Amino acid sequence: MMSRETWRAGTAILLLVAALVSWVRADYFGHELLTQIAILAIFAMSLDLLAGFTGMISLGHAAFYGLGAYATAAFNLMLEWSPWAAMAGAVVVGAVAALIVGSFAVRLSGVFFIMVTLAVGEALHAYLFKSRAFGGDDGLSGIARPDTSSIGISFDDPAVFSLVCVGFACLIYALLELVVRSPFGRLLVAIHLNPSRVRALGCPVSRYKLAAFTLAGAIAALAGSLTAQHNAFISPELLTWTTSGEALIVVIVGGLGSLVGAAAGAGVMVLAMHHLSGVTDYWMFFMGLFFVGVVLFAGNGIYGVIDAVRRRLGGAAH
Amino acid sequence: MLRTEGLNKSFGSLTVTRDVNLTLDRGQRHALIGPNGAGKTTLFNLLTGELKPDRGKVFFGSRDITRDTPDARARAGIARSFQRNNLFDGLTVRENLLTAITLSSGIGHVFWRALGKYSRLYDRAESLAQLVGVTDQLDAPVKSLSYGLERQLEIGLALALDPVVLLLDEPTAGMSPDETANMTTMLNGLPDDLTLLIIEHDMDVLFDIANQVTVLDYGTVLFQGTPDEVRQSEDVRGRYFGAAS
Numbered sequence: 001m002m003s004r005e006t007w008r009a010g011t012a013i014l015l016l017v018a019a020l021v022s023w024v025r026a027d028y029f030g031h032e033l034l035t036q037i038a039i040l041a042i043f044a045m046s047l048d049l050l051a052g053f054t055g056m057i058s059l060g061h062a063a064f065y066g067l068g069a070y071a072t073a074a075f076n077l078m079l080e081w082s083p084w085a086a087m088a089g090a091v092v093v094g095a096v097a098a099l100i101v102g103s104f105a106v107r108l109s110g111v112f113f114i115m116v117t118l119a120v121g122e123a124l125h126a127y128l129f130k131s132r133a134f135g136g137d138d139g140l141s142g143i144a145r146p147d148t149s150s151i152g153i154s155f156d157d158p159a160v161f162s163l164v165c166v167g168f169a170c171l172i173y174a175l176l177e178l179v180v181r182s183p184f185g186r187l188l189v190a191i192h193l194n195p196s197r198v199r200a201l202g203c204p205v206s207r208y209k210l211a212a213f214t215l216a217g218a219i220a221a222l223a224g225s226l227t228a229q230h231n232a233f234i235s236p237e238l239l240t241w242t243t244s245g246e247a248l249i250v251v252i253v254g255g256l257g258s259l260v261g262a263a264a265g266a267g268v269m270v271l272a273m274h275h276l277s278g279v280t281d282y283w284m285f286f287m288g289l290f291f292v293g294v295v296l297f298a299g300n301g302i303y304g305v306i307d308a309v310r311r312r313l314g315g316a317a318h
Numbered sequence: 319m320l321r322t323e324g325l326n327k328s329f330g331s332l333t334v335t336r337d338v339n340l341t342l343d344r345g346q347r348h349a350l351i352g353p354n355g356a357g358k359t360t361l362f363n364l365l366t367g368e369l370k371p372d373r374g375k376v377f378f379g380s381r382d383i384t385r386d387t388p389d390a391r392a393r394a395g396i397a398r399s400f401q402r403n404n405l406f407d408g409l410t411v412r413e414n415l416l417t418a419i420t421l422s423s424g425i426g427h428v429f430w431r432a433l434g435k436y437s438r439l440y441d442r443a444e445s446l447a448q449l450v451g452v453t454d455q456l457d458a459p460v461k462s463l464s465y466g467l468e469r470q471l472e473i474g475l476a477l478a479l480d481p482v483v484l485l486l487d488e489p490t491a492g493m494s495p496d497e498t499a500n501m502t503t504m505l506n507g508l509p510d511d512l513t514l515l516i517i518e519h520d521m522d523v524l525f526d527i528a529n530q531v532t533v534l535d536y537g538t539v540l541f542q543g544t545p546d547e548v549r550q551s552e553d554v555r556g557r558y559f560g561a562a563s
């Protein structure tokens with residue numbers, strides 16, 4: 001039977017081909033959608049590292065996404081850093097914030113972890129909603145994209161920016177795939193399955209969970225930074241718990257613990273939203289129905305179905 | 319090697335460990351016996367750090383490890399198996415062993431290189447599987463194993479740590495006579511300098527393996543001595559071998 005890893009990589013390549021084909025065929029709106037999908041894929045994959053692999057269901061992951069967006073705006077607009085520097089700075093801010101939040105949150109498990117991440121996210125949202133410096137509930141606008149006129153292309157061109165975002169999504173996928181295949185990544189899965197046993201085998205469980213939480217926070221901040229540049233605008237809405245909840249839905253629809261599933265889930269989510277919202281005002285209702293259907297019937301989401309094909313092909317070898 | 323000093327532990331009003339002084343010398347094969355509820359597993363949990371004592375100390379070598387976490391103690395060389403199989407359900411036998419070996423080889427933090435590239439870890443997993451008799455099941459999901467094989471893997475995980483001190487909580491419980499005999503042979507074949515503390519109800523296994531015995535009763539050390547001394551002790555016979563068996 002083909003190994004789980006090979007199958008996953010194959011699926012990822014197919015997904016990338018689909019993205020590139022859509023890129024070639026896309027009009028202006030097509031590029032907008034592709035950009036949204038790529039950014040949501042980055043955000044969802046970072047959450048999958050937590051929820052799918054390590055078993056940490058966070059309902060406050062949008063806090064790091066939003067922080068990345070706000071940090072990008074602050075560095076770019078207030079400190080007048082270049083867009084690249086602002087992006088790098090945003091990733092550092094996301095990592096540091098996740099390190100701080102994680103240092104107490106990772107010790108909790110189950111519903112307590114969910115509640116603390118939710119509370120932190122809501123607190124940050126409430127702060128930014130009131131904060132004058134960051135534009136309160138109006139947010140801030142005018143965030144710049146990197147200036148690459150020297151090499152003859154413009155990031156302000158939607159076709160260029162969508163390709164850049166797809167490129168970032170590929171990079172993040174490759175990075176996270178490396179992590180989950182590494183000894184460290186295998187231990188994250190073991191922590192998920194049986195924390196007390198890995199501890200008895202010598203694993204400093206909290207430290208490993210904190211490392212994963214920090215990495216996920218940094219990547220979420222990168223997604224936030226790209227969103228800020230994409231929209232040239234940020235608002236506290238980026239940090240609401242519904243943003244976290246949507247990302248969690250994307251990961252579950254895509255298939256927990258598969259990375260590429262989260263990316264595929266992002267595609268399904270953005271396209272479904274786009275098409276359904278054009279047809280009916282009750283699109284959220286239908287999305288909800290779809291979600292319930294996936295959870296009830298598809299086992300482990302989209303990737304669960306894809307992996308079932310692999311096992312079917314492998315025959316009764318098991 | 320491993321030593322306790324005046325160890326006490328209560329759950330509410332129930333005192334489960336009472337002034338326990340236990341010394342395990344290097345290479346000793348020490349059996350811990352006593353009726354159900356005597357506090358044997360609790361004593362294990364105090365030695366491995368899963369529980370903290372109300373009073374008393376645990377020393378490893380000359381170091382006071384009373385406040386050390388379970389993972390720090392495991393890294394220092396104290397490994398244990400559990401009374402109830404405590405495995406990674408959802409993984410295969412090989413993946414279970416690799417998880418333990420990853421930790422004992424000190425590469426758990428490596429996130430930039432695929433686990434698949436460490437071929438010596440895979441070799442080690444196979445030799446461990448051979449040692450505990452699960453070679454034919456290496457790629458089988460743990461959930462598909464028989465109880466006895468799960469039990470053998472449970473011991474395999476502890477051995478994967480290359481421990482200095484090995485604590486086994488009723489390793490042969492629920493095993494068939496054949497499996498028990500294999501387990502006994504395997505345990506007798508462990509390196510001479512390994513220190514073993516084993517909770518065991520099967521007296522044949524015990525007399526075959528142990529050179530020291532501690533009898534625990536209501537959390538108190540009732541008797542300590544060689545297997546022969548234990549056999550001859552009226553006190554132990556009355557309390558333990560008497561009506562119970």
Ligand SMILES: Nc1ncnc2c1ncn2[C@@H]1O[C@H](COP(=O)(O)OP(=O)(O)O)[C@@H](O)[C@H]1O
Nearest residue numbers: 329332334352353354355356357358359360361
């Ligand atoms: N975590 C716990 N909380 C409360 N009581 C416990 C706990 N663990 C063990 N006990 C009680 O302590 C006593 C000793 O248990 P244990 O150490 O498992 O005995 P043994 O392993 O010798 O059979 C039993 O009466 C058990 O019910």
Ligand SMILES: [Mg+2]
Nearest residue numbers: 358359360401
């Ligand atoms: Mg017990």
